[in-house]
Amino acid sequence: MVQRSKKPKKRIVVSRPLSPRKPRRIGKIQNHAIARRSNKSGSINWYAWGYQAGLRDAKVKSIENSAYQKKALNEFWLQAYRQAPFSKSDWNAYNQASSGYVLGYFNGAGIHPQPWVMLPTLKSVAVVVTAMNEEDTIGEVLSQLHRLPFDEIVVVVNGSGDSTFQKARGKSHAIIVHYPDALGHDVGRAVGAKLTNSEILLFLDGDFVVKAEDLISFIGKVDQGTDIALNDLTPYMGTFQTWDSVSMLKYFLNKVQQRGDLSVNSLTAVPHAISRKAYNIIGPSCLAVPPKAHAIAISKGLVVRTAASINVLSANKIKEHNRGQMNEVADLIVGDHVEAVKHLMKGSKDRLNFPDVMRLREWAK
Amino acid sequence: MARLQEWELNNLIPTSKRNRSKLRSNSQKFIRNSNAPKLSVVIPVSNERKTILRVLKEVSQLHPQMEVIVVANGSQDGTRELALRAGARVISYEHCLGHDVGRSIGANYAKGDIILFTDGDIVLPASSYLPLIRAVSSGVDVALNSYSGVVNKVDVHSVVLAKYTLNNILGRSDLKGASMTTIPHALSSRALKVIGPSNLSVPPKAHAMAIHSGLKVETSGFINVGSLNPIRRKRFVKMKDPLENLILGDHLEAIYWLTEQTNERANLTDFTRKRQMLR
Numbered sequence: 130m131v132q133r134s135k136k137p138k139k140r141i142v143v144s145r146p147l148s149p150r151k152p153r154r155i156g157k158i159q160n161h162a163i164a165r166r167s168n169k170s171g172s173i174n175w176y177a178w179g180y181q182a183g184l185r186d187a188k189v190k191s192i193e194n195s196a197y198q199k200k201a202l203n204e205f206w207l208q209a210y211r212q213a214p215f216s217k218s219d220w221n222a223y224n225q226a227s228s229g230y231v232l233g234y235f236n237g238a239g240i241h242p243q244p245w246v247m248l249p250t251l252k253s254v255a256v257v258v259t260a261m262n263e264e265d266t267i268g269e270v271l272s273q274l275h276r277l278p279f280d281e282i283v284v285v286v287n288g289s290g291d292s293t294f295q296k297a298r299g300k301s302h303a304i305i306v307h308y309p310d311a312l313g314h315d316v317g318r319a320v321g322a323k324l325t326n327s328e329i330l331l332f333l334d335g336d337f338v339v340k341a342e343d344l345i346s347f348i349g350k351v352d353q354g355t356d357i358a359l360n361d362l363t364p365y366m367g368t369f370q371t372w373d374s375v376s377m378l379k380y381f382l383n384k385v386q387q388r389g390d391l392s393v394n395s396l397t398a399v400p401h402a403i404s405r406k407a408y409n410i411i412g413p414s415c416l417a418v419p420p421k422a423h424a425i426a427i428s429k430g431l432v433v434r435t436a437a438s439i440n441v442l443s444a445n446k447i448k449e450h451n452r453g454q455m456n457e458v459a460d461l462i463v464g465d466h467v468e469a470v471k472h473l474m475k476g477s478k479d480r481l482n483f484p485d486v487m488r489l490r491e492w493a494k
Numbered sequence: 495m496a497r498l499q500e501w502e503l504n505n506l507i508p509t510s511k512r513n514r515s516k517l518r519s520n521s522q523k524f525i526r527n528s529n530a531p532k533l534s535v536v537i538p539v540s541n542e543r544k545t546i547l548r549v550l551k552e553v554s555q556l557h558p559q560m561e562v563i564v565v566a567n568g569s570q571d572g573t574r575e576l577a578l579r580a581g582a583r584v585i586s587y588e589h590c591l592g593h594d595v596g597r598s599i600g601a602n603y604a605k606g607d608i609i610l611f612t613d614g615d616i617v618l619p620a621s622s623y624l625p626l627i628r629a630v631s632s633g634v635d636v637a638l639n640s641y642s643g644v645v646n647k648v649d650v651h652s653v654v655l656a657k658y659t660l661n662n663i664l665g666r667s668d669l670k671g672a673s674m675t676t677i678p679h680a681l682s683s684r685a686l687k688v689i690g691p692s693n694l695s696v697p698p699k700a701h702a703m704a705i706h707s708g709l710k711v712e713t714s715g716f717i718n719v720g721s722l723n724p725i726r727r728k729r730f731v732k733m734k735d736p737l738e739n740l741i742l743g744d745h746l747e748a749i750y751w752l753t754e755q756t757n758e759r760a761n762l763t764d765f766t767r768k769r770q771m772l773r
Contacts, residue, residue, distance in 0.1 A: 310768070311768075313766045315767065316767055316769065316772065323772070368645065369655075378659060378662065380655055381655055414769065414772045417767065417772055461763055463762055464764060465759070467760045468759045470749055471749070479747050481743070483740065483742050483743025485740060485747075489592055492595055493591075493598030493602075
């Protein structure tokens, strides 16, 4: 997290409190001063900055006549965000500022406040949610997604024996794709992705509720140039001896592509966001085999980085009800990784970038 | 490169003026090679004069009917001469043949029912090898050292990761990080025939071959070779370990071989995924 320096920048004069005798300076400088003054300890209060900006905008900009009010407010927000005095990679500051802005706007416009969360980009954003039997969580998942002004929401319900579809339909105006048979959740993602046109694609599973604020960095990173924005699971991994086979395969696949820095992070886990460019290069049939998509992304030189760190591992542990099924899924994912490695070896590169320059094998025959 | 290969028994060594004085005394010969050995010990060496005699002394006690085969390649510090003097069957090569190639060469000449592989720079007491030998004589085809590497950290070494990964792919996660890459390990003569001596030059591939062809592969004893490995301690403390990349590549070669024998997923299930939905 970026720590704002307590020393003011040279071009901003904040040493004296603003007094009525001196003319008020408008714009960035004034906002900064207000942000600083509102917090006695001296550290910057981005929420206050955002609130003031929202309050001001409410006087001059209206969302009343807009068909998609959330999106209209997002556009106003983005204009204010351009002037933001914090780093564009500080998502903590972003979340504070944008939530301040939203409340400031509603208060300023005299509208009952909604828990909207603003996107950090003008680009179109789609979200694909895959769900099987998630009647307990799908409602909450969609509630969180409704806080953001997405251009497209696609829910792929497959092989569902419970009321997931009904819950989703009753809750949302999203595009809902329903298959009576299970597709395999990775296929669901690819099927959903095929239905989107947006520039940024975000993927979630219907069994884990992610707060809207936590999704911002994934979208923001892709907006800023990352092609594949991953969830960083490394803080939740124990020492190697505790790892399961899937984690080992994920790390191995990254290592053999010289991306050991990614550790166990890969497209296998949600949430993740990808650019349209990445989607076009990978293609939906490869997207259905996430490790293969991950390997292709790295091998084609796409920008692959981690965004936020959301603990989805605990959700998997809860689903221990069917041990046998877990093992089958593990085998499936291990097989996916083998498929990914084999794909990289196309053209008889059986050692990838690790040639055997040391051995004189002919002598062994 | 002039290839030099010969069975060198003590009384047939061509003695140059330089060697004569060293080879005069026969009291240093403590290895008795049998002509019909039950146990063959294969030790590839390059320059290990500091440890080779101790290794040979331990190994020579393992079985009354045994042979010790030392494959000396690129030996310039007298290791070869020491092995000769001790009575081992020495196969010499002037130049270094590379990691593990010596195993293939030694295995080619081994006549025993049990073939034990170890290195010339790690001194282990004779008792360490016994569990491996007993396992093979009671039916195990490939008896492995269960030492799996240092695993109580997050950023584990690539080689440890690769060994665990390969075992997982082969459906033998029970073996953890045990592998034919690690010494010591022992093979039955049947295993040697099935795998083929030349494949021992790429140990992870031999490991995959052994498991895939249905041989009985088990761990039989824990021999902590990590702390004993002088190579890692001495030379590569600050340098990047070049062997790391070689071994990683070896494991990839093993995976390539496996997928050629089975399918691109090493025969792992795909049944729940309906790929046809994405045509």
